Amino acid sequence: MSSKLTPRQTDYSKWYNEIVINAGLADYSAVRGCMIIKPYGYAIWEKMRDILDKKFKETGHQNAYFPLFIPKSFLSKEASHVEGFAKECAVVTHYRLKLSDDKKSVVVDPEAKLEEELIVRPTSETIIWNTYKSWISSYRDLPLLINQWANVVRWEMRTRLFLRTCEFLWQEGHTAHATKEDALKETLTMLDVYTDFAENYMAMPVIKGTKTESERFAGADDTYCIEALMQDGKALQSGTSHMLGQNFAKAFDVKFTTKEGNLEYVYATSWGVSTRLMGALIMSHSDDNGLVLPPLLAPIQVVIVPIFKSEEDLKKISEKISIIKTELENKNISVKFDTDDTKTPGWKFAEYELKGIPVRIAIGPRDLQNNTVEVVRRDTKEKSILPISELTVKIPELLKDMQKNIYQKALKFREENTTKVETYEEFKKILDSKGGFILAHYDGTKETEERIKEETKATVRCIPLNNEKEEGKCMVTGKPSRQRVMFARAY
Amino acid sequence: MSSKLTPRQTDYSKWYNEIVINAGLADYSAVRGCMIIKPYGYAIWEKMRDILDKKFKETGHQNAYFPLFIPKSFLSKEASHVEGFAKECAVVTHYRLKLSDDKKSVVVDPEAKLEEELIVRPTSETIIWNTYKSWISSYRDLPLLINQWANVVRWEMRTRLFLRTCEFLWQEGHTAHATKEDALKETLTMLDVYTDFAENYMAMPVIKGTKTESERFAGADDTYCIEALMQDGKALQSGTSHMLGQNFAKAFDVKFTTKEGNLEYVYATSWGVSTRLMGALIMSHSDDNGLVLPPLLAPIQVVIVPIFKSEEDLKKISEKISIIKTELENKNISVKFDTDDTKTPGWKFAEYELKGIPVRIAIGPRDLQNNTVEVVRRDTKEKSILPISELTVKIPELLKDMQKNIYQKALKFREENTTKVETYEEFKKILDSKGGFILAHYDGTKETEERIKEETKATVRCIPLNNEKEEGKCMVTGKPSRQRVMFARAY
Numbered sequence: 001m002s003s004k005l006t007p008r009q010t011d012y013s014k015w016y017n018e019i020v021i022n023a024g025l026a027d028y029s030a031v032r033g034c035m036i037i038k039p040y041g042y043a044i045w046e047k048m049r050d051i052l053d054k055k056f057k058e059t060g061h062q063n064a065y066f067p068l069f070i071p072k073s074f075l076s077k078e079a080s081h082v083e084g085f086a087k088e089c090a091v092v093t094h095y096r097l098k099l100s101d102d103k104k105s106v107v108v109d110p111e112a113k114l115e116e117e118l119i120v121r122p123t124s125e126t127i128i129w130n131t132y133k134s135w136i137s138s139y140r141d142l143p144l145l146i147n148q149w150a151n152v153v154r155w156e157m158r159t160r161l162f163l164r165t166c167e168f169l170w171q172e173g174h175t176a177h178a179t180k181e182d183a184l185k186e187t188l189t190m191l192d193v194y195t196d197f198a199e200n201y202m203a204m205p206v207i208k209g210t211k212t213e214s215e216r217f218a219g220a221d222d223t224y225c226i227e228a229l230m231q232d233g234k235a236l237q238s239g240t241s242h243m244l245g246q247n248f249a250k251a252f253d254v255k256f257t258t259k260e261g262n263l264e265y266v267y268a269t270s271w272g273v274s275t276r277l278m279g280a281l282i283m284s285h286s287d288d289n290g291l292v293l294p295p296l297l298a299p300i301q302v303v304i305v306p307i308f309k310s311e312e313d314l315k316k317i318s319e320k321i322s323i324i325k326t327e328l329e330n331k332n333i334s335v336k337f338d339t340d341d342t343k344t345p346g347w348k349f350a351e352y353e354l355k356g357i358p359v360r361i362a363i364g365p366r367d368l369q370n371n372t373v374e375v376v377r378r379d380t381k382e383k384s385i386l387p388i389s390e391l392t393v394k395i396p397e398l399l400k401d402m403q404k405n406i407y408q409k410a411l412k413f414r415e416e417n418t419t420k421v422e423t424y425e426e427f428k429k430i431l432d433s434k435g436g437f438i439l440a441h442y443d444g445t446k447e448t449e450e451r452i453k454e455e456t457k458a459t460v461r462c463i464p465l466n467n468e469k470e471e472g473k474c475m476v477t478g479k480p481s482r483q484r485v486m487f488a489r490a491y
Numbered sequence: 492m493s494s495k496l497t498p499r500q501t502d503y504s505k506w507y508n509e510i511v512i513n514a515g516l517a518d519y520s521a522v523r524g525c526m527i528i529k530p531y532g533y534a535i536w537e538k539m540r541d542i543l544d545k546k547f548k549e550t551g552h553q554n555a556y557f558p559l560f561i562p563k564s565f566l567s568k569e570a571s572h573v574e575g576f577a578k579e580c581a582v583v584t585h586y587r588l589k590l591s592d593d594k595k596s597v598v599v600d601p602e603a604k605l606e607e608e609l610i611v612r613p614t615s616e617t618i619i620w621n622t623y624k625s626w627i628s629s630y631r632d633l634p635l636l637i638n639q640w641a642n643v644v645r646w647e648m649r650t651r652l653f654l655r656t657c658e659f660l661w662q663e664g665h666t667a668h669a670t671k672e673d674a675l676k677e678t679l680t681m682l683d684v685y686t687d688f689a690e691n692y693m694a695m696p697v698i699k700g701t702k703t704e705s706e707r708f709a710g711a712d713d714t715y716c717i718e719a720l721m722q723d724g725k726a727l728q729s730g731t732s733h734m735l736g737q738n739f740a741k742a743f744d745v746k747f748t749t750k751e752g753n754l755e756y757v758y759a760t761s762w763g764v765s766t767r768l769m770g771a772l773i774m775s776h777s778d779d780n781g782l783v784l785p786p787l788l789a790p791i792q793v794v795i796v797p798i799f800k801s802e803e804d805l806k807k808i809s810e811k812i813s814i815i816k817t818e819l820e821n822k823n824i825s826v827k828f829d830t831d832d833t834k835t836p837g838w839k840f841a842e843y844e845l846k847g848i849p850v851r852i853a854i855g856p857r858d859l860q861n862n863t864v865e866v867v868r869r870d871t872k873e874k875s876i877l878p879i880s881e882l883t884v885k886i887p888e889l890l891k892d893m894q895k896n897i898y899q900k901a902l903k904f905r906e907e908n909t910t911k912v913e914t915y916e917e918f919k920k921i922l923d924s925k926g927g928f929i930l931a932h933y934d935g936t937k938e939t940e941e942r943i944k945e946e947t948k949a950t951v952r953c954i955p956l957n958n959e960k961e962e963g964k965c966m967v968t969g970k971p972s973r974q975r976v977m978f979a980r981a982y
Binding site: 068 | 526527561563564578587610611622631
């Protein structure tokens with residue numbers, strides 16, 4: 001595992017894949033486009049899930065579970081949903097296998113054909129709104145605030161580990177409200193929850209904004225998103241929160257009696273983040289030596305490597321360390337004491353660097369004499385010698401400092417790679433030289449957006465929420481514009 | 492919701508369905524045989540999952556995630572797996588939809604036919620062992636102890652909420668070991684974890700045992716199980732742990748180099764429990780007034796219902812209660828203070844009884860004067876008046892006592908409904924009168940087992956692990972038998 005990674009400068013994409021594979025985050029599977037999330041990668045995802053789940057519950061949501069399958073006809077009920085939504089779906093047509101004639105294999109039983117095909121959910125608005133019809137009848141049933149952790153399938157043609165896979169894990173919130181204002185408030189609340197999570201846990205700065213019409217979720221009145229910048233200058237959409245208006249309520253006939261006794265359609269939102277966040281996390285912070293994890297998402301925060309020649313040395317070290325380990329664990333810090341004697345300390349150092357363990361402590365017989373240890377932080381690789389007696393105070397401080405530092409570094413990178421441009425020429429030049437986020441005026445039409453995309457592969461990532469109003473001219477058509485929007489090439 | 496349930500005596504099956512629906516545990520869906528797990532039901536399942544997950548991790552397992560889909564050919568690789576395993580599976584044959592000619596609906600795109608069909612996993616041995624082939628090469632890679640929380644699909648013809656659904660949630664552990672002894676030890680360790688969980692958290696006594704050959708998991712050398720007795724005298728298999736020997740290793744060619752340098756096939760186990768446990772939980776303890784939950788699995792353990800006529804009364808009660816609520820929550824007890832003024836106290840009492848909230852506290856203006864509250868425990872419906880000052884001591888004690896009492900009651904029921912019989916006549920008579928577990932001699936042959944099943948619908952639930960050896964004669968054929976086995980009609 002300690003073989004060197006391809007440097008980012010040489011081949012960013014190769015570097016990314018090597019980190020994912022070599023650090024034991026994920027693996028390819030025998031099924032085209034489907035990945036295996038390996039234990040170490042899954043442990044990080046579990047941390048993400050648990051933190052988000054807590055935040056969802058704190059904001060009043062409950063979890064539930066809806067079926068994996070959606071009757072084909074449901075997808076046709078919301079007109080813009082069916083037109084706009086990708087039709088790359090896994091379709092179940094049969095429900096039985098049978099032994100082949102030679103009894104050596106199985107074949108699909110042609111007798112067991114479904115009357116109506118079932119679609120493996122690409123997202124669950126339709127099956128959920130079909131259910132909400134029977135759950136909602138009065139204003140007393142509202143708001144209905146439900147989230148689901150689930151797997152979904154979209155038959156992507158070009159897949160990449162974590163970033164774009166046919167099957168992925170995600171959460172999808174689906175809420176129902178009495179008024180448009182309530183629904184909009186929910187949409188923005190969840191955007192804030194995602195922003196808080198991205199910035200304060202993933203240490204990844206994001207820009208909040210709305211999508212243009214052409215990038216909007218099929219069936220939404222408005223799509224809000226958070227956009228992050230990766231180290232190669234490409235953007236990654238990291239979460240979306242959709243204001244669905246009354247579209248799904250009308251498609252599935254979900255009405256409620258108001259306090260005043262009127263019958264009205266309810267308002268809806270949906271919002272989600274997925275295992276794609278794992279890709280964002282990896283690409284935001286990692287370096288040519290491997291993964292860099294913000295301490296709050298690291299399954300192991302501190303690894304202690306003993307340096308010993310004899311069993312006796314190890315015994316002495318272990319005695320000292322077991323006390324420190326317990327003290328740190330009592331402060332909710334996860335610690336691994338690696339006593340494996342089949343690997344050298346050097347091998348372990350490289351391995352834990354690759355895996356992004358935030359703090360590495362090494363301790364040998366001489367350290368024991370001096371009552372000190374060597375501490376190395378993963379983000380800056382800075383080494384220091386610390387008295388053992390200070391560890392229980394210094395390590396928590398160090399972890400906090402790293403969390404902040406990793407965020408600041410990413411923020412600085414984003415600021416250095418956000419450029420205002422005035423002309424289309426400049427736009428193209430920046431895109432091809434440094435990339436990053438580009439703030440530019442455009443006339444707000446689908447046609448211009450499409451042309452820019454075709455000519456440069458850049459898209460409008462979002463119209464930032466905190467946008468200054470600034471009169472200008474479209475860099476392509478010269479038509480008037482009232483604000484800059486944020487462009488980038490994106491994952 | 493406070494409408495009366497059908498009594499168990501009148502129609503047990505109807506009673507069960509009504510509890511599931513009326514207590515808000517689950518709902519039917521638009522997809523045949525697939526259920527919706529509603530928020531309250533899901534909250535109970537989350538508690539189960541979190542407790543089990545902790546136990547899996549404490550016994551050295553890590554979570555991972557493998558693909559939902561299995562290439563059809565994989566199912567044919569392990570001969571007894573394909574022959575024995577149910578072939579009722581959801582089969583994906585296409586990967587794209589397209590707009591219909593009238594653009595009003597979607598149809599399956601005939602051009603997008605998969606070369607090899609994909610099966611929605613009914614269980615994951617095949618896809619996982621195909622992966623382990625590349626993860627295992629040396630004794631250093633062993634044991635490999637992995638668990639997965641996932642949804643699986645088995646196309647059941649007759650479904651029942653929680654007990655038998657086409658899609659269900661479960662966990663499946665899949666481990667690899669260097670020796671047969673290690674694998675057997677793992678199989679038994681996980682059986683013990685399940686037993687501990689069933690008895691000490693679900694308050695449901697279980698019998699540990701092994702399955703007969705005909706009830707064994709397809710591909711296993713031995714299947715261990717835990718069997719519980721429901722209130723209608725039917726058995727429910729509540730968890731299985733399979734010793735898979737080298738069968739899957741051979742089918743997928745998974746070998747490892749031993750310490751001595753030899754190349755050998757690894758040994759495997761797999762083990763699982765599912766949302767079926769929800770059905771077991773409901774049927775073990777609930778009564779004609781609704782759900783009875785063991786406190787350790789109750790999402791809300793204490794509900795406090797204020798009885799008030801004026802806003803002022805409520806304010807006074809709230810002040811008192813908020814202190815108690817905090818104190819109880821500090822002791823990790825979950826408390827709901829229900830101040831909803833659109834429902835009467837009587838309605839709330841019935842509702843919380845239906846939902847199985849372990850402890851109900853009622854407090855009115857007079858209680859306030861006396862500094863007391865009325866406490867009702869859900870299991871025995873016993874009422875008591877307690878001084879407010881004692882609640883933080885008495886409530887935790889009460890919850891502990893209820894946990895124990897619910898278990899004892901179920902154990903007593905099982906003991907009273909376990910019968911030793913000597914003749915086939917007696918066997919049939921007991922089955923049709925009281926049901927329950929029946930301990931009887933049989934000759935151990937498939938033929939006799941099959942005959943008993945056909946004639947009585949009873950099956951060998953298991954050969955109990957702690958079985959006394961006792962010479963006897965098969966109740967059907969008169970052939971010699973060395974031990975009694977446990978029969979029952981089962982879910």
